[in-house]
Amino acid sequence: MRLNKKLGLLVGGLVFAAVSHAGPVQVNGNSQFKPTGKGWGELDNVASANSDGQAGGAANKGTTNNLTLHTGNPMTGPIKMYYIWYGTAWDAPSQSLLTTWGNAIGGSPYFNINTTYYNHSNVHVSNSVTLAGQTSVGYTYGTNLTDANIQQIVADAINAGKVPSDTSAVYMVLTDKTVGESSGFCTQYCGWHTHGTINGADIKYAFVGNAETQCASACGATSPSVNSLPGADSMASIMSHELEEAVTDPQLNAWYSSFTGNENGDNCAWNFGTTSTASNGAKYNQTMGGKNFLIQQNWVIASTQKCLQHYP
Ligand SMILES: [Zn+2]
Structure with missing residues (x-):
């Protein structure tokens, strides 16, 4: 999840501030890019170019954001999601809001966009996502986490039996507003997803931090935010982003653009x-579980690939 790039631009009444960050890699017509799960590509030194089926024709070369299916597969579901709340500074309304989102994202017209994605057997992603469990941990690894810490937090929760080991799940490590992530939270990304081997199982997991008091402008919190919970309100959009990427590109080798990563x-x-405008003046574009959210659009795989709010 790349940082907010709307530099000083007034969009629908929302002012987004600028923060320096490592931008997307430059397109090189002779290079192939692969995703990192952190919102920008890195050069793929593996000879993967042969497996690329580039959609959309010659006009795309070097300029396209169109996604193609690479060697890996998406998760076709049903998908389970597990929350791991990290830190003790969480408040009940924020947890309730994100639980509402987690209980409502599956089956939504918004998540249905992901059903346009398919695997190498032409099985499409299902619109089935279940928030199957949640657990809370304290500051096991302090308040400035490394990427390795995030995986260890997932492993600890599995090993303690707080969440099951499930290769068809996405584990969301949700850190409270006092917690940083040293590989670039607030300066390079607002969240990310990846996978790792935990007890021999390939586990897909994501990090999403609460930016409320650390980098509200960079990671999308708006004032006012639609539920007057600026940290959690912005996390709903970042969690949507990471979930849809974890499902369609769980091992960073399935659906992505070769040209941009x-x-x-x-x-x-x-x-x-x-x-739309809520009673408190905030913008929103989705209603799920009786709550309004401001959630980024998602990319549809169709004859014309583009961003949509819902599908169809
Ligand atoms: Zn991303």
């Missing part, structure tokens, strides 16, 4: 489409 969420980051 972008995954589906990256192509529509900070693109909210048409918005």
Whole structure:
């Protein structure tokens, strides 16, 4: 999840501030890029070019964000999601809001965009996501986490039996507003997803931090935010981004653009489409579980690939 790039631009009444960050890699017509799960590509030194089926024709070369299916497969589901709340500074309304989102994302017209993605057997991603469990941990690894710490937090929760080991799940490590992530939270990304081997199982997991008091402008919190929970309100959009990428590109080798390394969420980051105005003046564009959310659009795989708010 790349940082908010709407530099000082007034979009639908929301002012987004600028923060320096490592931008996307430059397109090189002779290079192939692969995703990192952090919203920008890195050069793929593996000879993967032969497996690339580039969609859309010659006009795309070197300029396209169009996604193609590479050697790996998406998770076709049903998908389970597990929350690991990290830190003791969480408040009940924020946890409740993100639980509402987690209980409502599956089956939504928004998540249905992901059903346009398919695997090498032409099985499409299902619109089935279940928030199957949640657990809380204290500051086991302090308040400035490394990428390795994030995987260890997932492993600890599995090893303690707080969440099951499930290769068809996405584990969300959600850190409270006092916690940093040393590989670039707030300066290079707002969240990321990847996978790792835990007890011999390939586990897909994501990090999403609460930016409320650390980098509200960089990671999308708006004032006012639609539920007056600026940290959690912005996390709902970042979690949507990471979930849809974890599902369509769980091992960073399935659906992405060879030319930019972008995954589906990256192509529509900070693109909210048409918005409505809530009673407190905040913008929103989705209603799930009876709550309003401002959630970025997602990329549809169709004859014309583009960002949508819902599918169909
Ligand atoms: Zn991303």
